[in-house]
Amino acid sequence: MASLSVSVIVGLLVGSTIGVNNGLARTPQIGWVSSKKPKYPLVCSNPSHGCADTLENNWNSLGCDVSDSLLLDTSDKLVSSGLRDVGYTYVVLDDCWSAGRRDSDQWLLADRKKFPRGMKAVADDIHALGLLFGMYSSAGEMTCARFAGSLDFESQDAQAFASWGVDYLKYDNCYHMGRFGTPQISYNRYDVMWKALNATGRPILYSLSNWGEDYVHTWGMSLANSWRMSGDIYDAFTRPDALCSCGDAKDPHCIAPGTHCSVLSIMNRVSAFSDRAQPGGWNDLDMLEVGNGGMTDDEYKAHFSMWAALKSPLLMGHDLRTMSPTTLTILNNPAIIAISQDPLGLAVNLALRDTNVKKDKYGMGETHLWTGQLAGGDQVVILFNAADQDIHMSASLEEIFYYEGPEGSAPQAKQAWDVYDLWAGRMDIETAQKILVDDDDLRSREQLLKEANWYNSSAMSYKEGLKSGDPRLLGKKTSSIAAGGTLSVLVKRHSAEAFRLRNPGEKTARYSMAKDEL
Numbered sequence: 001m002a003s004l005s006v007s008v009i010v011g012l013l014v015g016s017t018i019g020v021n022n023g024l025a026r027t028p029q030i031g032w033v034s035s036k037k038p039k040y041p042l043v044c045s046n047p048s049h050g051c052a053d054t055l056e057n058n059w060n061s062l063g064c065d066v067s068d069s070l071l072l073d074t075s076d077k078l079v080s081s082g083l084r085d086v087g088y089t090y091v092v093l094d095d096c097w098s099a100g101r102r103d104s105d106q107w108l109l110a111d112r113k114k115f116p117r118g119m120k121a122v123a124d125d126i127h128a129l130g131l132l133f134g135m136y137s138s139a140g141e142m143t144c145a146r147f148a149g150s151l152d153f154e155s156q157d158a159q160a161f162a163s164w165g166v167d168y169l170k171y172d173n174c175y176h177m178g179r180f181g182t183p184q185i186s187y188n189r190y191d192v193m194w195k196a197l198n199a200t201g202r203p204i205l206y207s208l209s210n211w212g213e214d215y216v217h218t219w220g221m222s223l224a225n226s227w228r229m230s231g232d233i234y235d236a237f238t239r240p241d242a243l244c245s246c247g248d249a250k251d252p253h254c255i256a257p258g259t260h261c262s263v264l265s266i267m268n269r270v271s272a273f274s275d276r277a278q279p280g281g282w283n284d285l286d287m288l289e290v291g292n293g294g295m296t297d298d299e300y301k302a303h304f305s306m307w308a309a310l311k312s313p314l315l316m317g318h319d320l321r322t323m324s325p326t327t328l329t330i331l332n333n334p335a336i337i338a339i340s341q342d343p344l345g346l347a348v349n350l351a352l353r354d355t356n357v358k359k360d361k362y363g364m365g366e367t368h369l370w371t372g373q374l375a376g377g378d379q380v381v382i383l384f385n386a387a388d389q390d391i392h393m394s395a396s397l398e399e400i401f402y403y404e405g406p407e408g409s410a411p412q413a414k415q416a417w418d419v420y421d422l423w424a425g426r427m428d429i430e431t432a433q434k435i436l437v438d439d440d441d442l443r444s445r446e447q448l449l450k451e452a453n454w455y456n457s458s459a460m461s462y463k464e465g466l467k468s469g470d471p472r473l474l475g476k477k478t479s480s481i482a483a484g485g486t487l488s489v490l491v492k493r494h495s496a497e498a499f500r501l502r503n504p505g506e507k508t509a510r511y512s513m514a515k516d517e518l
């Protein structure tokens with residue numbers, strides 16, 4: 001017993017005995033992904049003969065329309081828009097990159113039309129821009145768009161990815177040949193790739209995408225840096241859809257998580273295991289829909305705030321080449337990204353859910369209180385309104401700190417707090433417009449970003465910025481709560497209000513006390 005405790009303490013001290021231990025994703029990964037799965041039905045029915053041409057002609061949204069120039073134009077835009085320096089460093093290629101078949105020695109082949117220089121050249125160019133490169137495959141005989149999959153080719157494919165300079169693997173779940181149905185079977189199937197990636201010696205962030213099947217939230221952290229916990233997101237805030245069959249968190253036996261999951265359904269599903277997020281391993285709520293056009297500005301702000309606070313990877317899923325200024329002013333908010341990148345690495349939990357509110361045309365309507373600890377003793381609080389009406393919402397300190405002690409027993413409930421609004425510092429549209437103007441003069445753009453008071457996390461990490469109390473990361477102080485008091489605010493229909501609570505008079509975070517520095 002004594003020696004066990006010692007090893008547990010040693011484990012805590014080195015902070016790295018849990019999870020995949022590849023040193024990556026100590027905070028959730030953030031970047032861009034080449035978007036959606038193809039719409040069905042696909043025309044490619046015989047991948048052994050190669051399908052890229054037919055696919056290209058028959059499906060023209062971004063999903064399958066990937067190419068060398070798409071990745072490099074996107075990478076350039078990440079740099080020129082300042083998004084790289086506010087933290088978006090991964091450029092992740094999704095499905096449809098391959099030629100659909102293997103060569104005679106069974107190596108994966110890139111589609112020569114889409115990637116005429118091969119993948120290594122793309123990776124090199126992405127690296128030269130200070131970015132990291134993500135690849136895609138599936139733990140099945142085919143990928144979802146029916147190109148060659150990696151099942152039973154894990155070791156060879158991992159070697160190929162490593163030799164191309166890949167930094168990240170999104171590993172999907174299509175065409176798994178029935179090798180699922182129990183946690184053990186799924187675990188084993190995904191573990192082969194983790195071991196193969198590890199054996200290459202190259203640190204490759206392992207992003208597991210089995211859509212929440214087989215209780216992945218109970219084992220994903222042992223072999224992956226993140227695990228998708230739901231069916232695919234779609235660009236809707238509350239709209240229920242028959243294709244998303246596992247919206248109810250109380251249905252653990254749901255076997256077909258599907259697609260078309262709204263923001264609300266994913267939040268409700270993750271609420272039963274939001275606490276499984278940890279440095280090195282995160283619940284993946286799927287990509288961000290911000291900028292894709294299906295939600296209002298308020299809904300996108302709420303979606304982005306929640307994904308950050310739940311510590312989901314933050315992968316933008318829109319076309320950066322046509323990004324609007326409004327979209328930029330949501331995604332570049334450093335006070336929200338600082339919640340995602342908080343060094344403590346704890347997700348918010350759902351403290352209250354009220355369904356006794358006005359329903360929308362889909363019959364959906366509820367409000368939530370989400371709350372969670374941040375490094376240095378701060379607290380993030382989100383009042384989320386998915387009702388079909390504006391609502392004056394309130395949360396008592398007792399409710400906000402329920403996780404630290406029930407029924408008001410937490411010491412935090414008995415002290416006063418300053419309240420910082422995380423959206424008060426949102427960039428104005430005119431500035432965003434100027435930043436997005438096409439202009440190759442990077443120097444003048446850097447000047448522009450400087451004038452816009454841009455947070456540069458390449459120069460100072462979020463951890464350091466938070467430690468020094470950088471006001472851009474804290475938000476704007478708007479009110480305070482007396483000891484034992486209540487936070488009350490009007491939350492508009494389909495929106496969220498996001499706050500950081502701080503100890504009054506606290507100029508910088510109390511890092512010496514923080515768990516993350518144990």
Ligand SMILES: *[C@@H]1O[C@H](CO)[C@@H](O)[C@H](O)[C@H]1NC(C)=O
Nearest residue numbers: 020021022197198201202203
């Ligand atoms: C491989 O796994 C070992 C053991 O967990 C770990 O120490 C090492 O950092 C890993 N290496 C890579 C490249 O993932």
Ligand SMILES: *[C@@H]1O[C@H](CO)[C@@H](O)[C@H](O)[C@H]1NC(C)=O
Nearest residue numbers: 082085446449454456458459
């Ligand atoms: C951010 O900082 C890095 C490193 O100091 C620097 O190379 C880069 O140009 C800066 N970015 C901006 C937009 O100023």
